[in-house]
Amino acid sequence: MSASTPGERHAIDAAHGFVAAHVKPNAQSWDRGLADSGSVLREAARAGLLGLEVPVEQGGQGLSFGCKRRVAEILAAADFGLAMSVINTHNVANHLARSAAPELTRHVLPALLSGERTGxxxxxxxxxxxxxxxxxxxxxxxxxxxxxxxxxxxxxxxxxxxxxxxxxxxxxxxxxxxxxxxxxxxxxxxxxxxxxxxxxxxxxxxxxxxxxxxxxxxxxxxxxxxGEAFKAALASINGARTYVAAMCCGMVEECLRVASAYGAVRHSFGKPLHEHQGWRWSLADAAIELEAARLLVDAAASRIDSGSDAQAAAARAKVFATRMAGRHVAALMHAMGAEGLREHHPFLRHLAAAQVATLVDGSTEMLLERVARGLRRP
Ligand SMILES: Cc1cc2nc3c(=O)[nH]c(=O)nc-3n(C[C@H](O)[C@H](O)[C@H](O)COP(=O)(O)OP(=O)(O)OC[C@H]3O[C@@H](n4cnc5c(N)ncnc54)[C@H](O)[C@@H]3O)c2cc1C
Known part of the structure; x- marks a missing residue:
C-alpha cells in the first residue's frame, strides 16, 4: 500500500524518522516494558503519531485508517511493544474525540495528543x-x-x-x-x-x-x-485486527531484511549463505507469505476506509498474518544460525510479539469462528 495524500506521505516519513531516532537505538533495552514511556510517547506526539485519525478540528490530522495501518507496520517492524503503546494512546484520543462529552474532550484531548498523558x-x-x-x-x-x-x-x-x-x-x-x-x-x-x-x-x-x-x-x-458500549467495542475491533495483522507484516519484513543481509556476508562451505539453494528458499517462503498477508491487510483496510463491512476481511487478515509471523520469524531466526539469538537482532522480541498478536483484539480461535460464520449456508 502506498500513501496517497501529502498528509499521509508526511505521516509515514515522520514514522520512519521517529523509529530511526527513538525506537531503533533503544528497543533492545525495552526488554521489560518501555523504560521511560513518557518521553518516547512525547516524541511520538512531536512526530504527529498520536493524532493520525483524530479529526482536524479536534487538533488531529484527520488521516485515513489505511495511513494508521501503515504507520503501525513501520513502528512494529522496529518494536511491537512500542507500536502497541503508541497506537493504543492514539486510539483513546480518537475514541474520545468522536464519542466523549465535549467538555471532557476539551479537558483531556490536548494532553493525549501532546503525549503528556497516555491512554x-x-x-x-x-x-x-x-x-x-x-x-x-x-x-x-x-x-x-x-x-x-x-x-x-x-x-x-x-x-x-x-x-x-x-x-x-x-x-x-x-x-x-x-x-x-x-x-x-x-x-x-x-x-x-x-x-x-x-x-x-x-x-x-x-x-x-x-x-x-x-x-x-x-x-x-x-x-x-x-446497550451501546458492546457495539462500540465491536465497531472498532475490525480496525484493531487489521493493524495488528499489519504489525505482523512489519515484523516479518524486518526479520527478512536482517536475515537477507546476513546471508550475503556469512559464508559456509566456501560461499555466502545466499548461494545455498536450501538456505535461500526459507527466505523466499517468507517473502511470498508476507506478500499474501499484505494483500489481505490491504483488502481489510480498504473496506474499513470505505465504510464497508470489514468483519470477515479483518478476521482473515489477522489469522493469516499472525500465523505467518509466528512461522517465519522463527524460520528466519533459524536461518541466522546462533547469530539469530543475539539480542541486538529483533528475532526474539518479534517471536514473542507474534505470539501476543494471536491473542490481542480477538484470538485466532475467535476469528476462525468469525470466518466460519460467514461460510454457513442460508
Ligand atoms: C501483551 C498483551 C496485551 C493485551 N492488551 C490488552 C488491552 O490493551 N486491552 C484489553 O482489554 N485486553 C488486552 N489483552 C488481552 C487479550 O485481549 C486477551 O488475552 C484475549 O482476549 C484472550 O483472552 P485470554 O488471554 O483470557 O484467553 P481465554 O479467553 O482464557 O482463552 C484461552 C485460550 O482458549 C481459546 N478459547 C477461548 N474460548 C474459546 C472457544 N469458545 N472456542 C475455542 N477456543 C477458545 C482462546 O483462543 C485461547 O487460545 C492483552 C493481552 C496480552 C497478552
Missing part, C-alpha cells in the same frame, strides 16, 4: 478474556455519579496510562446488554495500579492491570451507556 482501553479481566460479555467489573449509579469496582488485567499501557477507557457491567446477568464504558482518570482516588510485573515472556510489551475500588465516575465520564 489505554480495558476490556480484559483476570476472569474474562475472549468472553468479553462475561466481565464482572461493576458500575452502579450513585446519584449523578457512577461507582465502579473491579479488576482489569493484560492492558497495554496500564503501567502508566491515566486516561483509561473502562468497560464495566451495569446489570449483572444481562451480558452484553448491560455493558457500559467510562473514561477513568488514573490519577484519581479509587484507581489502584498493579505493580509492574516482569514475569511474562512478552518482552517490551507494556501490559499491566489495575483495580477500581469504589471509583467515582462523573456523569459526563460515561462514554457509552449500557
Amino acid at each position: 489505554c482501553t480495558a476490556l480484559t479481566e483476570p476472569g474474562a478474556g475472549s468472553d468479553f460479555s462475561a466481565i464482572t467489573t461493576l458500575a452502579r449509579r450513585a446519584g449523578d455519579e457512577w461507582l465502579i469496582d473491579g479488576r482489569k488485567a493484560w492492558i497495554v499501557n496500564a503501567t502508566h496510562a491515566d486516561v483509561v477507557v473502562v468497560y464495566a457491567q451495569t446489570a449483572p446477568g444481562s451480558g452484553a446488554r448491560g455493558i457500559a464504558a467510562f473514561v477513568v482518570d488514573g490519577s484519581r482516588s479509587g484507581f489502584v495500579r498493579d505493580p509492574r510485573s516482569d514475569s511474562t515472556a512478552a518482552p517490551g510489551i507494556d501490559a499491566g492491570g489495575f483495580q477500581l475500588q469504589a471509583y467515582r465516575a462523573r456523569a459526563d465520564e460515561l462514554l457509552h451507556p449500557p
Whole structure:
C-alpha cells in the first residue's frame, strides 16, 4: 500500500524518522516494558503519531485508517511493544474525540495528543478474556455519579496510562446488554495500579492491570451507556485486527531484511549463505507469505476506509498474518544460525510479539469462528 495524500506521505516519513531516532537505538533495552514511556510517547506526539485519525478540528490530522495501518507496520517492524503503546494512546484520543462529552474532550484531548498523558482501553479481566460479555467489573449509579469496582488485567499501557477507557457491567446477568464504558482518570482516588510485573515472556510489551475500588465516575465520564458500549467495542475491533495483522507484516519484513543481509556476508562451505539453494528458499517462503498477508491487510483496510463491512476481511487478515509471523520469524531466526539469538537482532522480541498478536483484539480461535460464520449456508 502506498500513501496517497501529502498528509499521509508526511505521516509515514515522520514514522520512519521517529523509529530511526527513538525506537531503533533503544528497543533492545525495552526488554521489560518501555523504560521511560513518557518521553518516547512525547516524541511520538512531536512526530504527529498520536493524532493520525483524530479529526482536524479536534487538533488531529484527520488521516485515513489505511495511513494508521501503515504507520503501525513501520513502528512494529522496529518494536511491537512500542507500536502497541503508541497506537493504543492514539486510539483513546480518537475514541474520545468522536464519542466523549465535549467538555471532557476539551479537558483531556490536548494532553493525549501532546503525549503528556497516555491512554489505554480495558476490556480484559483476570476472569474474562475472549468472553468479553462475561466481565464482572461493576458500575452502579450513585446519584449523578457512577461507582465502579473491579479488576482489569493484560492492558497495554496500564503501567502508566491515566486516561483509561473502562468497560464495566451495569446489570449483572444481562451480558452484553448491560455493558457500559467510562473514561477513568488514573490519577484519581479509587484507581489502584498493579505493580509492574516482569514475569511474562512478552518482552517490551507494556501490559499491566489495575483495580477500581469504589471509583467515582462523573456523569459526563460515561462514554457509552449500557446497550451501546458492546457495539462500540465491536465497531472498532475490525480496525484493531487489521493493524495488528499489519504489525505482523512489519515484523516479518524486518526479520527478512536482517536475515537477507546476513546471508550475503556469512559464508559456509566456501560461499555466502545466499548461494545455498536450501538456505535461500526459507527466505523466499517468507517473502511470498508476507506478500499474501499484505494483500489481505490491504483488502481489510480498504473496506474499513470505505465504510464497508470489514468483519470477515479483518478476521482473515489477522489469522493469516499472525500465523505467518509466528512461522517465519522463527524460520528466519533459524536461518541466522546462533547469530539469530543475539539480542541486538529483533528475532526474539518479534517471536514473542507474534505470539501476543494471536491473542490481542480477538484470538485466532475467535476469528476462525468469525470466518466460519460467514461460510454457513442460508
Ligand atoms: C501483551 C498483551 C496485551 C493485551 N492488551 C490488552 C488491552 O490493551 N486491552 C484489553 O482489554 N485486553 C488486552 N489483552 C488481552 C487479550 O485481549 C486477551 O488475552 C484475549 O482476549 C484472550 O483472552 P485470554 O488471554 O483470557 O484467553 P481465554 O479467553 O482464557 O482463552 C484461552 C485460550 O482458549 C481459546 N478459547 C477461548 N474460548 C474459546 C472457544 N469458545 N472456542 C475455542 N477456543 C477458545 C482462546 O483462543 C485461547 O487460545 C492483552 C493481552 C496480552 C497478552
